[in-house]
Amino acid sequence: MNKTILNDPARPGRTDSEGTSGTWLRQMAVTLVLAMAVALVACEKTPSYLAHSERPDAPRPHAQIPYPRIDPFLGEQLHEGEEQVAQKIAVLMEQAIQETPRKYGMAIRDAHPKAHGCVQAQFHVERNLPPGLATGVFQPGHTYEAWIRFSNSNADPGQADITGDGRGMAVKLMGVPGEKILETEREATTQDFVMISHPVFIMDDPTDYLTFQRKMTSASWVDKVLLPFTLGVKGSWNALQITTKTIENPVQARYWSMVPYQLGTGRERQAIKFSAKPFSDSGQSCPDIRDEFPSDPEPNFLRTALRRTLAGGKACMQFLIQPRASFMSVENSQDEWNESDAPFIRVATIEIPRQEFDTPEKNRHCEDLSFNPWHALPEHRPLGAVNRLRKVIYPHISESRHMLNAAPRIEPRSLSEK
Numbered sequence: 001m002n003k004t005i006l007n008d009p010a011r012p013g014r015t016d017s018e019g020t021s022g023t024w025l026r027q028m029a030v031t032l033v034l035a036m037a038v039a040l041v042a043c044e045k046t047p048s049y050l051a052h053s054e055r056p057d058a059p060r061p062h063a064q065i066p067y068p069r070i071d072p073f074l075g076e077q078l079h080e081g082e083e084q085v086a087q088k089i090a091v092l093m094e095q096a097i098q099e100t101p102r103k104y105g106m107a108i109r110d111a112h113p114k115a116h117g118c119v120q121a122q123f124h125v126e127r128n129l130p131p132g133l134a135t136g137v138f139q140p141g142h143t144y145e146a147w148i149r150f151s152n153s154n155a156d157p158g159q160a161d162i163t164g165d166g167r168g169m170a171v172k173l174m175g176v177p178g179e180k181i182l183e184t185e186r187e188a189t190t191q192d193f194v195m196i197s198h199p200v201f202i203m204d205d206p207t208d209y210l211t212f213q214r215k216m217t218s219a220s221w222v223d224k225v226l227l228p229f230t231l232g233v234k235g236s237w238n239a240l241q242i243t244t245k246t247i248e249n250p251v252q253a254r255y256w257s258m259v260p261y262q263l264g265t266g267r268e269r270q271a272i273k274f275s276a277k278p279f280s281d282s283g284q285s286c287p288d289i290r291d292e293f294p295s296d297p298e299p300n301f302l303r304t305a306l307r308r309t310l311a312g313g314k315a316c317m318q319f320l321i322q323p324r325a326s327f328m329s330v331e332n333s334q335d336e337w338n339e340s341d342a343p344f345i346r347v348a349t350i351e352i353p354r355q356e357f358d359t360p361e362k363n364r365h366c367e368d369l370s371f372n373p374w375h376a377l378p379e380h381r382p383l384g385a386v387n388r389l390r391k392v393i394y395p396h397i398s399e400s401r402h403m404l405n406a407a408p409r410i411e412p413r414s415l416s417e418k
């Protein structure tokens with residue numbers, strides 16, 4: 001049973017440790033093997049951060065953002081001290097990014113710092129949608145302009161693309177009317193959907209995440225070796241799956257929200273996850289893109305593949321919604337919502353037209369964008385502990401990054417206006 005969350009019936013992953021001693025020994029053996037694998041990956045990839053020395057004293061906008069209230073109707077449950085834990089993680093991450101200008105010449109994202117490119121897109125909502133799904137931005141037949149940022153997850157922006165890693169796809173719809181959830185950006189006209197190339201996350205306990213972050217940013221070898229014990233068997237397995245992923249082209253991979261979101265408001269609201277998946281219609285409008293790995297991959301071959309694809313034509317993806325089955329938990333981020341129990345339903349087509357995105361000006365604009373799952377209408381409210389932490393952390397880190405870069409922090413209103 002999880003130590004801080006109570007009465008959550010749908011957390012099968014947390015009952016593993018209650019098995020026989022044989023099971024326990026097997027788990028220990030697996031954990032030790034994974035410990036070595038993850039420690040090697042972590043030691044190779046994680047920069048060691050120095051303690052930061054300065055922080056502006058002036059109150060910052062993120063300080064006005066209250067911690068999210070939980071929604072028991074959808075099964076949310078608060079962990080002890082969650083809000084304080086979120087603040088501590090944010091401070092640790094801020095310390096980390098304060099070191100990045102010295103290393104990279106500018107402040108970079110704490111996660112997903114390496115972009116393959118920010119591309120312009122159209123998000124076409126399906127004309128026919130089941131009534132329960134036609135809510136929020138999913139207005140049948142509506143088209144939104146969008147920015148999409150493709151990225152690698154690793155904290156090292158110099159990591160070669162052929163190295164296994166989580167791959168990010170962050171979508172920002174523009175021209176979205178209605179008051180948004182984030183208290184400091186209520187008037188913004190954007191709705192973000194943030195995804196990674198794996199269906200599940202590494203953990204769902206905030207305190208474990210803080211310990212994980214401390215160990216990740218520690219200079220000590222011992223801390224790195226102990227990382228898998230913080231993640232546990234399931235978390236280490238998920239981490240291994242995420243960090244060993246290689247892809248041929250950013251528009252040829254599938255991406256998932258990993259964690260759940262609300263869909264709709266009032267008594268009709270439900271919990272869902274979402275996903276984006278490559279789509280072709282036998283070359284009529286959306287071509288089939290089937291790149292292979294280059295035989296001698298250059299470090300940024302994913303940017304090259306994206307540039308080549310979009311210089312020659314467009315790319316399409318389907319945007320899918322997965323309404324949960326009643327037994328699935330919104331607090332458990334480590335277990336997949338199996339498609340056989342909860343099928344995905346297509347709600348939109350993402351069209352990425354032919355374009356040239358790889359210019360200094362566009363790459364600079366890409367760096368200055370901020371994606372945040374809480375850039376959302378109430379109909380798409382993020383759910384679960386991981387998402388609640390993100391409400392504190394993303395604005396805090398994005399603000400620090402923009403302050404360090406003396407860059408404006410603005411939600412774009414259209415593709416032309418920025």
Ligand code: HEM
Nearest residue numbers: 109110111112149168170194195196257258371389397398
């Ligand atoms: C507590 C858990 C998490 C923490 C602390 C965290 C932290 C962060 C931070 C600090 C950033 C950079 C924000 C910025 O500078 O603008 C970021 C970016 C990102 N995160 Fe997370 N994250 C978490 C969970 C997740 C999950 C579950 C996903 C799954 C979809 C995810 C996907 C991404 C992606 C794709 C980006 C890059 C967005 C972009 O292109 O700008 N993160 N994360």
